[in-house]
Amino acid sequence: MAYRVIGASPARADAWEKVRGRPIYAGDLALSGMLHGRIVRSPYASARIVRLDTRAARALPGVVAVLTAKDVPRNELRMELPGRMAEATAGAVLATQPVLADDRVRFQGEPVAAIAADTPEIAAQAADLVEVEYEELPGVYDPLAALAPDAPVVHEGGNVLRRWHLRSGDVAEGFARADVVVEQTYRTPFVDHVYLETETGIGWVDAEGVLTLRVSTQVLEHFRDVAEVLQLPHARVRLEGAYVGGGFGGKEDVTVECLLGLLVWKTRRPVQLVFSREESFIGHGKRHPYVMRYRSGATRDGTLTALEAELVSDSGAYAALSPWVLLYSLVTATGPYRIPHVRVEATTVYTNNPVASAYRCFGSIQTCLAYEGQMDALAAALGIDPLALREKNFLRKGDALATGQVLETEPLLAETMRRAWAGLGERRARRGPTRLGRAVAASFTPYGRMCWTRDSASAWVGMELDGTAVVRCAAPDVGGGQTASLCAITAEVLGLDVERVTAVGRDSHFTPRAGTTTATRQLLMSGNAVLNAAREVRRHLSAAAATLLEAAPGDIVLADGRAFVRGAPDRAFPLASVVKTAIAEGRPVQALEKYDAPAAPTIDPLTGQGKAFNDYTFGAHAIEVEIDEETGRTRVGRLVACYDAGRVINRASAQGQLEGGAVQGLGYALMEEIALENGVSKNPHLADYKIPTSLDVPTIETVLLESGDGLGPFGAKGLGEPAMTPSIAAVANAVSAAVGARVTELPITAERVFAALRATA
Structure with a gap:
């Protein structure tokens, strides 16, 4: 199907205002x-x-x-x-x-x-x-120490906040079948969001x-x-x-x-x-540190047989969203691979460290570091090309996750990985005392909330007498283009230019409830609610236009701000006339509609079996790094991100998500860490907490595939969080390839890289 607005890159209504510094924060x-x-x-x-x-x-x-x-x-x-x-x-x-x-x-x-x-x-x-x-x-400042029987107790009832379990098949049998078994422990730190506005x-x-x-x-x-x-x-x-x-x-x-x-x-x-910047650093939720012990088995030909993992996350002093972050980790712990025998134990604990809560990728990025590190380690042990090993074991349509959920659409994993890898181009020659490393990381990330939350969103779409449209939806726009996407959906359905659609929102008293701009859910939830409302308005407009054009409503086309009979665009009425006719005939020219996400029972708490999320976004990052042998400094030279977007709503916004997620991931991988001493931050300011600047950003290429298989409007999938998921794993694997030793702890600082170089010299 050809689209007029969907997939294009119309300028966002707030773009020029932001460039000129006019928005009022x-x-x-x-x-x-x-x-x-x-x-x-x-x-x-x-x-x-x-x-x-x-x-x-x-x-x-x-x-x-x-x-x-x-x-x-x-x-x-x-x-x-x-x-x-x-x-x-x-x-x-x-x-x-x-x-x-x-x-x-x-x-x-x-x-x-x-x-x-x-x-x-x-x-x-x-x-x-x-x-x-x-x-x-007395306090407790290490998540593993918090599990000890004699550890200081942060809250009455003990330091264990929540446990999740995942069981599939027989792990002992799976490892008995394996010719190669790889074991690694991966560690990630507390990191801060460091948004420009506190x-x-x-x-x-x-x-x-x-x-x-x-x-x-x-x-x-x-x-x-x-x-x-x-x-x-x-x-x-x-x-x-x-x-x-x-x-x-x-x-x-x-x-x-x-x-x-x-x-x-x-x-x-x-x-x-x-809040001051220091208050922001010490006073709000951080990304969870994880300790992840992984054991993976495969046969000589590269078939995965078993995975066993123990995940421990640091919730900090209060629960916040830690149980749900841990659930995302549980579901994604295996990666996008067919593994018949799986056992995962996931625990989140209280400590006297900063509170940990929601951060982009919400538990799925930490596990990606581990499962993709395991894939490269297995490939090295087996002497198999890392891409070939992945492709052999990728999930396909009809396969089941370790949770038992069956994939109902083709995930395009091989395509995204191969396209990302090809984008790196020819290998460059080494210059001076440097080492080059290349690697790929594949990922899958849920979009939308857990199925048993019975998530829903509402939206109102209406026409004005001049033929323009208004969207009312309480979806907060956090800079990712959520409002622009809702306008594009409305414009596509009603045959308008995006400039003739105005969005009114962000008010709990006067706009229909749309839920949170979290969990990569707004395009799925509010997008579908707007789609439903716009289609209902279109139905009424088509009926009114049928009167004017003496045709059947099903033959009416709305395009370019006009209504005409299919195949006869020369005889048309402007939408303003159609709106007035609809009102004269007593037809509504507005609609309030709701979208309910498909629901499912809660997963089994002892086995993790069930349908946790309705759908997933699949993608890959390919990265080339250059390491200075004399200092250990790592520079990312090129990064290619490829995803199945389902259907691209706004191409520029989608590309921006992929680029932003990649850069944010580079900071997490290479430099970011909240330095704590007995729970007290030693770097609660931007002078010592390093994030990427424009000088650290490599050449980034984005590739968007469109399967049309998503649950969002027109088959779209969410990209906001998935855009970042494989980033840290790709960097870690590329650095590992360059130094000849597995890198399993973040951040991958120059000191750590230099130590690895000396150890392998």
Whole structure:
């Protein structure tokens, strides 16, 4: 089928505005009488609060409020999944966390008091005047140490937060059949999202007494969390989504919302709360560190026979989304391969380290490092080409994952891998004291939430009298082009140019609920909701056009802003005329529609058998690295990313996702790490926490295949998170190929590479 808008690269409506610096972010707003918020945070990772004295801070001129735990109506944030209260869902893994610490702090940066003052300077001065006496307590700072029987306990009930199990076949039999067995332990660190805009919000109480918050967030449904903490009716809290200066999962959790809402509600004045960069580093959720012990077996011809894995992740001080991150790791632990005998034990534990929660790829990127490292190690042990080994064992249509889920579409794994590899071109000659390494990494990543959450999204599409269209959908746009995609879908269905479609959204009070911009779900969920609504509007417009053109509704074509009979485009009516005719005939020219994701029961908790996710995005990265033998410095020279996108909605946005995911992955692989000493960050600032700059970005080629097999609009699949998944594995495998030894720990710093070079000299 030929598309007019879908697959093209129309300029996004906000593109020029952002280039010119015109969008108003939450931190840019200033209201009359506005106060400035400041949070007092614990400098210790594990301590008891012996005394908390706020009198000096309260006495400071210009200070309006100094709030502590006793001032919070319900000092407990409860959540199972973002946007859903834990009490509202069956089988909840209840994640709780105090809004303000009461008698105990469990991580460095835990909020202890909240201040509102006339100026940022007064608020900072007041924070320094809050006297907190702490008694340091024993803590636990290593996830493996947290499993020891005598380890300090972070929460009553023990340090094990959640376990998941995966069983398929007979692992003992599988390893008995293997001619080669490879065992490795892989380690990944805490890393930060480092978005350009820190956690930010502004709030006020409107004329109707509604607490209104405009926040940089991925989740408008957090208005419910604020309402519960303040013990207000949900309808008394309104959340508006501001422009988001980067999210990557870090603004999926509650960030400023409850603290800001508390200050606004208590003072009844506008308040702005902006976290400093250091606060952002120590105060919000990180990517989980993992320790992954893998054992893989294969026959002499390269057939995989068995996989055994033990995954331990560090949840930090509170649960947040750790159980679900671990579930993603469990499901993806085998990689996109047919393995008849599998056993995986996955555990997430509490420590006194920073809280770990959502970050792009949500548990599937850590396991990719391990399963792709195993594939290259097996290939070396067997003397088989790594690409050939993968291709021999790739999942195909009709195959079952280790969870028992049968793939109903062709995953195009071999195609994506071969196209990525071919994109590297001819091998370059070595120059000077350098080593070159090339490698590939394949991956599969879910898009959409777990099946048993019964996910849904709603959207409204309507026509204006001038023939333009409006989309109303509460999907937060976090910079990935979510709004542009919804406009493109509407334009395609209604035969309009994208410029004649306007999107209105990001308001919990006035736009249909669309759920969270997380889990690579918005194109699937809101995209399908918009598609359903646009098709319903089209049905009514076609009926009205049939009256004007004296034809059957099924013969009407909407294109180029006109309606005409198929095969006779010369006789046409502008959509404005069609809209007026529809209204005159009493036909609706708008529709509110819903999309419900296919549902399935919860997977078996003891075996992991069942359907965890509805579909997956498959892709591959191929990378060439150059290593300086004298320093160990690694430079990525070329990177090719190839994915089956199902159907590309906006080509420029899709390519941007692949490029951004690749660069973010390079930072994770080569340089990023939160350095901790007994739970205290040693590098909570950009001077010492390194991320890639433009000078670190290699030549990147993106290749998009279109199977049309996705569950999204027109057969699309999600790309936001999958774009990053294979990145760290590809880098690790390429460095391993260059130095002649397996690299199994991130980040792959120059020091580690140099040590590996010396060990293999």
